[in-house]
Amino acid sequence: MSVRILVRGILLVLPLLLWGYPAGWSAWQLLLCLSLPLVAAATVWVWTGRLRRFRMLYGVFLALLITGGWECWSAGRVSRGWSEMLQLPTVPGEPNLFFEYDLPGVEARLFPGLAEVLLLQAVQLNYCGSGVPAFSGHPVCLQYPAVDARAVRVALERALRQQPKTNEDIYYSYVEVLRGTGGSVAEVEAARAEWRRLFPFSDRPAP
Amino acid sequence: MFRRGYILSVGGDLLWFVLLPFIGVGVALLCQRYLSAVALAAVGVWVTLPHQFASWLRTWGIADERRMWGDRLYWGPLLIFAGSLAGYGLAPISTAFLVILWDHQHSIMQQHGFARIYDFRGRTGLPSTGWFDLVLGWLLFSHMLLTSPMFVFPLVRELYRLRLPVSAAQVQWVTAISFWLLAGYLVVYAGHVIWTVRSGGAVNPLKYVFIGASYFLWYFCAWHTASVLVWGIAHRIMHGVQYMVMVYWYLRRQTGAEGGGRSVAGLLSGRGWLWAFLLSGVLYSLLVQALTGGQLGAFLFGWARFPTLYDSIPALGLSAMTVEEGYAFVTLALLNTLGMTHYYFDSFIWKVRDRRIHGGLS
Numbered sequence: 260m261s262v263r264i265l266v267r268g269i270l271l272v273l274p275l276l277l278w279g280y281p282a283g284w285s286a287w288q289l290l291l292c293l294s295l296p297l298v299a300a301a302t303v304w305v306w307t308g309r310l311r312r313f314r315m316l317y318g319v320f321l322a323l324l325i326t327g328g329w330e331c332w333s334a335g336r337v338s339r340g341w342s343e344m345l346q347l348p349t350v351p352g353e354p355n356l357f358f359e360y361d362l363p364g365v366e367a368r369l370f371p372g373l374a375e376v377l378l379l380q381a382v383q384l385n386y387c388g389s390g391v392p393a394f395s396g397h398p399v400c401l402q403y404p405a406v407d408a409r410a411v412r413v414a415l416e417r418a419l420r421q422q423p424k425t426n427e428d429i430y431y432s433y434v435e436v437l438r439g440t441g442g443s444v445a446e447v448e449a450a451r452a453e454w455r456r457l458f459p460f461s462d463r464p465a466p
Numbered sequence: 467m468f469r470r471g472y473i474l475s476v477g478g479d480l481l482w483f484v485l486l487p488f489i490g491v492g493v494a495l496l497c498q499r500y501l502s503a504v505a506l507a508a509v510g511v512w513v514t515l516p517h518q519f520a521s522w523l524r525t526w527g528i529a530d531e532r533r534m535w536g537d538r539l540y541w542g543p544l545l546i547f548a549g550s551l552a553g554y555g556l557a558p559i560s561t562a563f564l565v566i567l568w569d570h571q572h573s574i575m576q577q578h579g580f581a582r583i584y585d586f587r588g589r590t591g592l593p594s595t596g597w598f599d600l601v602l603g604w605l606l607f608s609h610m611l612l613t614s615p616m617f618v619f620p621l622v623r624e625l626y627r628l629r630l631p632v633s634a635a636q637v638q639w640v641t642a643i644s645f646w647l648l649a650g651y652l653v654v655y656a657g658h659v660i661w662t663v664r665s666g667g668a669v670n671p672l673k674y675v676f677i678g679a680s681y682f683l684w685y686f687c688a689w690h691t692a693s694v695l696v697w698g699i700a701h702r703i704m705h706g707v708q709y710m711v712m713v714y715w716y717l718r719r720q721t722g723a724e725g726g727g728r729s730v731a732g733l734l735s736g737r738g739w740l741w742a743f744l745l746s747g748v749l750y751s752l753l754v755q756a757l758t759g760g761q762l763g764a765f766l767f768g769w770a771r772f773p774t775l776y777d778s779i780p781a782l783g784l785s786a787m788t789v790e791e792g793y794a795f796v797t798l799a800l801l802n803t804l805g806m807t808h809y810y811f812d813s814f815i816w817k818v819r820d821r822r823i824h825g826g827l828s
Contacts, residue, residue, distance in 0.1 A: 312536075312538055312814070313538070313541070313545075315810060315813045315814075316542065316545055316546070316810065319549075319564065319568060319806075320545075320549055322564060323549065323553055323557070323560060323561060323564050326557070326560035326563065326564070326628075327553060327556060327557030327560040327561070328557075329560075329628060330557040330559050330560045330628055331556060331557055333628055333629040336556070350629070353627075354626060354627060354629055356623070356626050356627065360626050360631050362622070362623060362626050365622065365626075365631075365632075365633065365634050366619060366622060366623070368634035369615075369618065369619075369622070369634050369637055369638075370615045370618075370619060373615055373619065375619055376619070422498065422693075423693070424498065424502060424503045424693075424695050425503045425506065425693070425694040425695045425698070426694075427503075456502060457502040457503055458502065458503060458504075459502070459504060460504065460507070460764075
């Protein structure tokens with residue numbers, strides 16, 4: 260059965276390969292075409308053959324291989340040698356979620372006021388108010404009525420009111436923002452004590 | 467039309483399979499109100515790790531079953547550990563994502579398994595009822611994953627990190643499709659129940675009370691609180707405690723016929739040995755925490771800190787273990803291996819259609 264699938268699969272992709280190679284397809288595209296019948300045949304073989312008892316693990320590892328391959332490429336973790344050999348298209352590496360994409364804006368449209376969303380907005384606001392022209396002049400910053408340090412603090416305080424006790428970043432960032440925006444000693448100490456109380460096992464240095 | 471069948475007994479089912487989800491939600495809300503995030507870690511060491519021990523005991527504790535499952539019992543953990551190490555080294559987001567998805571699949575299948583046992587014990591439903599229940603479980607759980615803020619928020623974020631940006635409109639579109647798909651299926655499911663009764667079959671009402679209680683917990687926590695702490699604690703209590711109750715009950719019945727004490731599982735599940743069963747789970751939890759450098763203070767809800775493998779001991783000239791030493795990386799893989807091995811074992815040891823395990827279920 261799996262051999263039949265393999266043979267028929269190769270016969271199916273052969274015209275693609277014969278057309279794609281002279282047309283200048285990249286090595287990764289040709290390899291992907293060739294691997295499709297192989298994966299299909301291997302899947303059927305595992306599902307129906309002697310290794311049937313391991314089909315669940317096979318499925319999990321196959322899913323990991325596909326998503327992991329995408330992740331390695333999209334994050335720019337494929338070595339130069341492999342990239343050149345497979346003729347992979349270049350990617351800029353880890354994405355900037357705040358300016359390359361507007362993740363805070365998308366999440367805010369979906370879940371306005373959610374503590375985690377407010378943290379994202381606070382980080383974006385912090386960049387917007389940093390005075391660095393690349394950030395402060397960016398179109399995503401125009402959606403905020405104010406982009407100063409006070410706006411960052413207000414966003415974090417709104418988040419904290421929801422008691423997001425599993426999100427250490429919010430509590431930690433708040434202490435840093437308080438220090439950076441001239442919060443009183445009592446305010447900083449109270450925020451630091453709250454962070455330490457909620458996250459006693461944190462490895463982070465006290466802010 | 468209705469035929470009741472219990473997994474344990476009237477009182478046992480009422481406590482462990484109907485009321486427990488509500489108790490779990492109550493405990494979780496109290497933890498959210500009065501405790502820190504360490505409560506989640508505490509539930510992890512008191513409930514989640516011991517329930518994984520129950521899984522090891524269930525698979526390795528009875529000689530007959532050990533032979534029955536064969537090489538899957540050692541190849542499974544080995545392959546998972548190797549895959550986990552490679553995955554966290556090369557593609558951490560995908561690996562973490564997969565572990566979470568597998569965990570969800572495992573949760574769906576556990577409740578589905580209990581629902582099957584209700585039909586088995588009550589001799590209710592039609593041969594096709596298992597498939598209808600399975601699709602119902604998947605659609606109900608998937609709808610929650612695709613629409614509740616607690617799950618959609620990180621899902622969207624991780625998609626962006628993988629350079630797969632989705633717009634708010636696309637997410638809302640998926641939400642609408644999921645809703646109508648679920649609504650349509652609920653109508654189909656109701657039709658199946660009516661068809662079951664009309665064709666002379668019976669329905670076990672307790673199965674539906676159980677399903678309702680389980681999904682109440684998940685939906686309430688995912689929608690009305692949107693708090694990882696509440697979800698994590700309530701879910702872990704329900705999932706872990708129900709699993710341990712089920713394993714204990716199964717082992718007692720399965721080993722009872724063989725004279726009980728002739729195996730480790732028989733000994734630990736014997737009459738008067740419940741304390742040993744529970745203590746073994748806690749000892750396992752302690753061992754895992756010690757091996758993986760986890761905080762032992764989690765056992766006391768963070769009220770005390772104990773030295774761990776990460777802390778330095780200047781008096782002995784030992785410096786703290788760091789991530790750079792690679793230990794944390796291996797322990798992360800090890801912790802995930804324990805969880806994933808539990809998901810893997812459960813994917814084949816609880817199949818109600820497998821006659822070989824009927825002794826422990828009937």
